[in-house]
Amino acid sequence: MAGGNEQSMKALKKVWKRAENSLCADCGKPDPDWASSTLGVFICLSCSGIHRNIPSISKVKSLKMDYWDDAQVQFLAKHGNAVTKAIYEAHIPIYYYQPTYNDCQVLREQWIRAKYERKEFTEPGKLPYSDGVKEGILWKRGRDNGQFLPRKFLLSEREGCLKYFTKQDAKEPKINVKIDVINATFQPEKIGNPNGLQITYLKDNKTRNIFVYHESGKEVVDWFNAIRSVQFHYLKVAFPIANDNEIKNRLTRNFLKEGYMEKTGPKQREAFKKRWFTLDHRRLMYFKDPLTETDQLEWIRAFTSVINQAMTPQEYAIEAYFKFKS
Structure with a gap:
C-alpha cells in the first residue's frame, strides 16, 4: 500500500478486515480490494469499474495501491457495507433481482445505478412499474x-x-x-x-x-x-399460505446449461446433425439454432423430481404446481 502514515494504514486495514466488508457490497464477490471514498462501501474490481462511470456519486480507490488520508479512513470506519446497505437497500421489493458477480454487465450496472444514483430503494414504492x-x-x-x-x-x-x-x-x-x-x-x-x-x-x-x-x-x-x-x-x-421466500425462489431462473451437441435420430441411422441444447429446470431441449424463436423440435424429461423430506407443505404445493405446469 503506497503512501500514508503507518497509523492511517493500520486503521484502514482494521476497517477492511471487518466481517461486513469481506464481500463486495454490490455483487457479493469475496475479498473486495477497492472502496468508494464517497459512499463508504467496499467493492470488487469489476464493480469499481461501474462506480467510475458515475463519478458524481462515487469516487473509488484501491485499498492496496492508492493513498488514503485520515479523513477518508474515518469515513470508511463510520460507514462500511452494513451501514451503507441499510440506507441504500432499505426497501428492496422481495421480487427484485439482486445480481451476483456471475451475472451479466447490464444487470450489475443497473443494480448499482438503481441503488446509488437513482436511490430507488431508499423509500418504498419508488419503482416505475410498482403499479402492476x-x-x-x-x-x-x-x-x-x-x-x-x-x-x-x-x-x-x-x-x-x-x-x-x-x-x-x-x-x-x-x-x-x-x-x-x-x-x-x-x-x-x-x-x-x-x-x-x-x-x-x-x-x-x-x-x-x-x-x-x-x-x-x-x-x-x-x-x-x-x-x-x-x-x-x-x-x-x-x-396464499406460502411465504415470500418460497415464492421468490420460483420466479425467473437462468438456464443450467446451453451449447451445441451433435445428435442423430431415435433409430441411430441418420447422420449426426448439429443442434443447440438447453437444460432448463427439469427439461433438456434442443433447437435448430440458438435463436430458434418458436419451433422447439423436442423436449425430454431430464430429471425426475426429488422431493426433500424437509420440504414444507407450502414448498411442496408450489413444487407440485410447477411440475404440473411443466
Missing part, C-alpha cells in the same frame, strides 16, 4: 428474417399476462402469454446485444422463445423486474 402495469417498445427478433423490429409490449398484473403487438395501434395482440408460464433470462452473447433478453414460455406443451433488447439498459432491466413483480403477485394469490 408496464407498456413500451422492445426490439424483437423476427421469426422468418431474423431482423430485430420495434414491437409494443404490454405487461398487466390485473390480467396476469404479457402481450406484444406487431403495430402500435393494433387492437389485438400477436401473442398473449399467461404470466405463470413465462421465464426471462439475460442472453447478451447469444442475442448479440449487451441488453439482450430471452423470454421463454410454454404453449401447447412446447417451449417458445421471444428474443428482445432495448437500447437502454435501465429499460430492459425494468422489464425483467416487472415480469418478476407480476409473477410474484400472481403466485401470492395462487398460494
Whole structure:
C-alpha cells in the first residue's frame, strides 16, 4: 500500500478486515480490494469499474495501491457495507433481482445505478412499474428474417399476462402469454446485444422463445423486474399460505446449461446433425439454432423430481404446481 502514515494504514486495514466488508457490497464477490471514498462501501474490481462511470456519486480507490488520508479512513470506519446497505437497500421489493458477480454487465450496472444514483430503494414504492402495469417498445427478433423490429409490449398484473403487438395501434395482440408460464433470462452473447433478453414460455406443451433488447439498459432491466413483480403477485394469490421466500425462489431462473451437441435420430441411422441444447429446470431441449424463436423440435424429461423430506407443505404445493405446469 503506497503512501500514508503507518497509523492511517493500520486503521484502514482494521476497517477492511471487518466481517461486513469481506464481500463486495454490490455483487457479493469475496475479498473486495477497492472502496468508494464517497459512499463508504467496499467493492470488487469489476464493480469499481461501474462506480467510475458515475463519478458524481462515487469516487473509488484501491485499498492496496492508492493513498488514503485520515479523513477518508474515518469515513470508511463510520460507514462500511452494513451501514451503507441499510440506507441504500432499505426497501428492496422481495421480487427484485439482486445480481451476483456471475451475472451479466447490464444487470450489475443497473443494480448499482438503481441503488446509488437513482436511490430507488431508499423509500418504498419508488419503482416505475410498482403499479402492476408496464407498456413500451422492445426490439424483437423476427421469426422468418431474423431482423430485430420495434414491437409494443404490454405487461398487466390485473390480467396476469404479457402481450406484444406487431403495430402500435393494433387492437389485438400477436401473442398473449399467461404470466405463470413465462421465464426471462439475460442472453447478451447469444442475442448479440449487451441488453439482450430471452423470454421463454410454454404453449401447447412446447417451449417458445421471444428474443428482445432495448437500447437502454435501465429499460430492459425494468422489464425483467416487472415480469418478476407480476409473477410474484400472481403466485401470492395462487398460494396464499406460502411465504415470500418460497415464492421468490420460483420466479425467473437462468438456464443450467446451453451449447451445441451433435445428435442423430431415435433409430441411430441418420447422420449426426448439429443442434443447440438447453437444460432448463427439469427439461433438456434442443433447437435448430440458438435463436430458434418458436419451433422447439423436442423436449425430454431430464430429471425426475426429488422431493426433500424437509420440504414444507407450502414448498411442496408450489413444487407440485410447477411440475404440473411443466
